[in-house]
Amino acid sequence: MSEKKGIPRVALPQDVRLATLAVREGLPPTPWGENSEALFLTSSFVHPDAATAARRFANEEDAFVYSRFSNPTVTMMERRLAALEGTSGCIGTASGMAAILITILALLKSGDHVVCSRGVFGSTIKLFQDFAKYGIETSFVSQTDVDEWRAAMKPNTKLLFAETPNNPLTEVCDIAALAGIAHAKGALLMVDNCFCSPALQQPVKLGADLVMHSGTKYLDGQGRVMAGALCGPNRLIKDVFGPVIRTAGIKAE
Numbered sequence: 001m002s003e004k005k006g007i008p009r010v011a012l013p014q015d016v017r018l019a020t021l022a023v024r025e026g027l028p029p030t031p032w033g034e035n036s037e038a039l040f041l042t043s044s045f046v047h048p049d050a051a052t053a054a055r056r057f058a059n060e061e062d063a064f065v066y067s068r069f070s071n072p073t074v075t076m077m078e079r080r081l082a083a084l085e086g087t088s089g090c091i092g093t094a095s096g097m098a099a100i101l102i103t104i105l106a107l108l109k110s111g112d113h114v115v116c117s118r119g120v121f122g123s124t125i126k127l128f129q130d131f132a133k134y135g136i137e138t139s140f141v142s143q144t145d146v147d148e149w150r151a152a153m154k155p156n157t158k159l160l161f162a163e164t165p166n167n168p169l170t171e172v173c174d175i176a177a178l179a180g181i182a183h184a185k186g187a188l189l190m191v192d193n194c195f196c197s198p199a200l201q202q203p204v205k206l207g208a209d210l211v212m213h214s215g216t217k218y219l220d221g222q223g224r225v226m227a228g229a230l231c232g233p234n235r236l237i238k239d240v241f242g243p244v245i246r247t248a249g250i251k252a253e
């Protein structure tokens with residue numbers, strides 16, 4: 001997760017532009033002074049002594065421990081994407097779908113309700129439908145008609161999920177209007193920002209609470225990577241999603 005106090009930050013001026021953040025934010029280089037981001041292809045990390053290792057495994061001290069939940073390569077990507085999306089936290093995930101799966105596992109429980117556009121990525125629809133068997137019901141509504149979203153709200157609605165522009169039709173949602181509908185009922189708005197990337201749209205600035213990406217698509221841009229990410233406030237990323245991330249095995253590695 002992006003906010004690791006014990007792990008140093010890159011020293012950047014206050015008001016750097018997005019283009020600078022996109023190449024500079026992340027982790028400082030190692031003592032070797034490499035120019036490009038280093039890749040840390042390791043499952044685990046070495047600790048100076050047993051007592052320090054115990055504290056780190058107990059999550060009492062920030063350090064890289066085990067790549068199922070923390071790895072410098074992934075932290076580099078998380079910090080950079082959080083900076084670009086304007087959120088305090090980010091979790092790198094094994095795929096775009098893993099970002100949605102983590103959200104459902106961490107945020108929702110049996111008896112909760114979701115409102116989702118019926119124009120979202122096909123696998124997203126299937127994943128929400130699959131959770132009906134665990135008692136999490138999803139209503140699918142129009143991509144563009146805000147009134148349908150408002151009418152679908154129930155007392156137990158916890159999450160609104162929008163993908164805008166959507167894949168493949170590129171129809172847009174009114175993010176600010178959906179945020180208003182969600183927040184009036186104490187629900188959260190999550191936006192799949194895959195098609196625009198933060199270079200063109202920052203949903204949090206329009207009122208969204210959570211932003212997800214399929215890193216497989218434009219963030220990689222070359223068709224060589226499977227990855228995803230979930231960006232949001234650290235109070236959710238660390239305290240709500242963090243414990244799920246530690247055990248679920250669906251984080252980026």
Ligand SMILES: *Cc1c(COP(=O)(O)O)cnc(C)c1O
Pocket residue numbers: 095096097098121123124163166167192194195213214215216217226227228
């Ligand atoms: C591909 C895609 C996903 C799923 O991402 P994967 O990395 O394939 O799991 C989710 N949303 C959108 C808009 C996509 O295009």
